[in-house]
Structure formats: C-alpha cells, structure tokens
Amino acid sequence: METTKTTEKFQSVHKTFSYTPKSALTNQWSSLAFGIGMVIVPLIYPFGLRIRRTVILSPEVLSTILIICGALLLLMTFFSIRKARVLAAQGGTITVDKGRVTYPEVNKNKIEYNSFLISDINYIKDDDEENQFKVSLPDKYIIFEIKYFASQEDFDEFRSLFN
Numbered sequence: 001m002e003t004t005k006t007t008e009k010f011q012s013v014h015k016t017f018s019y020t021p022k023s024a025l026t027n028q029w030s031s032l033a034f035g036i037g038m039v040i041v042p043l044i045y046p047f048g049l050r051i052r053r054t055v056i057l058s059p060e061v062l063s064t065i066l067i068i069c070g071a072l073l074l075l076m077t078f079f080s081i082r083k084a085r086v087l088a089a090q091g092g093t094i095t096v097d098k099g100r101v102t103y104p105e106v107n108k109n110k111i112e113y114n115s116f117l118i119s120d121i122n123y124i125k126d127d128d129e130e131n132q133f134k135v136s137l138p139d140k141y142i143i144f145e146i147k148y149f150a151s152q153e154d155f156d157e158f159r160s161l162f163n
Contacts, residue, residue: 014097015096016093016094017093017095017149017158018149018154019148021084028084031074031077032077035077038070042063047063087104087148094144099119102115116142118162126159132145144158
C-alpha cells in the first residue's frame, strides 16, 4: 500500500505600507480657517439668533457657544497636525504579516507600534465621507486615515487585505 503525501503551500501575505503624510498641514487648512473664524468673528461682531421678534439666543450666549466650538475645533486640528508631524519625522509604517497587522500610534510625540490579528476584527467600516477606514476590535477602535498613505492605490491595497 502506497501513501502519498500532499502538502499545501501556505501563502503568507507580507506587505508594508508607508503611513507617513506628505505634509503636516495636508487637509487641515479648512479646519484651521473655520476654527479661527468661529473664535474671531463673535469676538469682533457678536450676533444673536432670532426669529422675527423672538430672541432665540442672545449675542452673548451664541458668541460663547461659537467660541467654545471654535476652540475645540482648533484643539482637534492641533492634535491631528501633531500626529502628522510625528509620523512624518519618525516614518510610520504599517506591516501586514501572516494575519497580524502592526500599525503606528502616536503617544507623547513618539511612535509606538501596536498590533492585532485580522481574525480578531469584529467589524470594518469604510467611511468615504471622512476618508477613513475603521476597524473595531473587542477592546478598541482603530482608525486608518487615507491622507497618511502614500497613495490611494496603497490604501485600496491595504483595505483589500481585510476581505
């Protein structure tokens, strides 16, 4: 009796993607302009909200709301620019190897690499409006932004590895 052995080749996917923005201010100009406008305009020319003769929000209240929202927008933009600067300076990369994804996270002006298994993913959401790819894991939520990839083709190739 003759036994034949069949061995299947295990195909290992090993890809590395650059996760470094071209510029720290890429896609940040509009957020900066809106944030500055939401702070400066109510300071120079406070205005309220009213319908006919009924005052809905007084100038003081509406100006306060706009200034707080503008300051929050500027703060979020600052954190986004800081993240882009750190990734550009230290050269962030994403590696996909044998079902494990290693990705950079910026913590206190340093890049720390974390990883997860593709099999641990609960769900994936493509957000074309925000140009983001969101991955939900049992213990955290990770967002990969298209603006940090070298090109749209690199992002599409990275995304296709999760199908």
